[in-house]
Amino acid sequence: MSLKNPFQSFLNDKCKECDYICSEIRFQQNFKNWTSGNDDIDEFIQGTQLSTHDKYEVSKKALEWIPYNRFCNIKYNEKIGVFRANWIDGYIYGWDNENWVRSNENMLVALKNLNNPKNITLEFMNKIKSDYEFYGITQDPQTKNYMVVLCDKCKKCDYICNAIHFQQNFDNWTSGNDDIDEFIQGTQLLEHTYYYRVNALEWIPYNRFCNIKYNEKIGVFRANWIDGYIYERDNENWVRSNENMLVALKNLNNPKNITLESMNKVYLMNF
Template identity: 60%
Template structure:
């Protein structure tokens, strides 16, 4: 038993552990929450309520990065098309966060240039965790953006497929080929 404990001590005392890193008291290691928290000062929505809401989701993420919302700068969206009242479709350059790359100290993202839906937030103060849970029934909620021209705040979402309950290509084919004929 003592050789096992000695092995653990060698790992925890090795040079690849940074003693200056702040450890999350909930997870007992440097989890997603700490990574997000370090980045709080590098972005703002220019709306304190939205900033706090996004930060609260990030502070509750711990090991599940899917729970965290992001502030998504509007210039990270392109090919923006109006599809219905208060609703747009766009490509998101970065794509959503998958996990933290410890070696390179960056977020690994997937689905770069992914198609997302932008839904206008009529009342940014009405967004709550309960509201977010309701949205997540039909959508994957990635974050919030702000159109600098119209001054509108918008949710960045992806629709869930009614058959498989995940984001799948069927949704995008339905949206893009409504008027297609052979």
């Protein structure tokens, strides 16, 4: 970071490398508006911002100081030893005229304690980035702990694919049967797609069906599926299609029988 001649601020502050007001300059103009309260952290974050020029690279390269009140539903997850929270604003996607444009409002993130702010180095950041999207740093105002703000990313896709979104929801449903849970989760973990769902199955609570009637002729139940199937992902939400579609509910005689092979057979029968 270079200290600038005060008269320079009267000029249009262009980036020497880009010859326009790039992301670096926009970040730099904002340095006076935030501080983490810790010099090492401020310098590190500023350094990542000053090496980001292209607006579409911001979320991949630059870290942000994220005030703690930009998170909600903060809960400690004992199993993985991190806090989970929703990030109200979502990450920087680019900019439009004078404003940063953000994406994925309320996205699910992990907040992980940064034990020693002195440890925050390029090496540390790159190590985190091989497993996670790394968006920035925050501080719990009560404990004063600094925390890194992360989101799991798919190692295969190198971004937050649909498999990750399904995985983030594993704790919120169960069929009550381990074989079925594992089978459904398995199909979801193979969903390496970005927008459109291709193969993933879901656990569907029985109360999401109505007009359930047994059809003696074909020996199955017919019902309307109130929500319809998952069609694609739009930011943090699944978009469904064909609300109230007519479906068949067929007894699964033995949950142990549910394998990829039998799933393909079912597809052939129904579609």
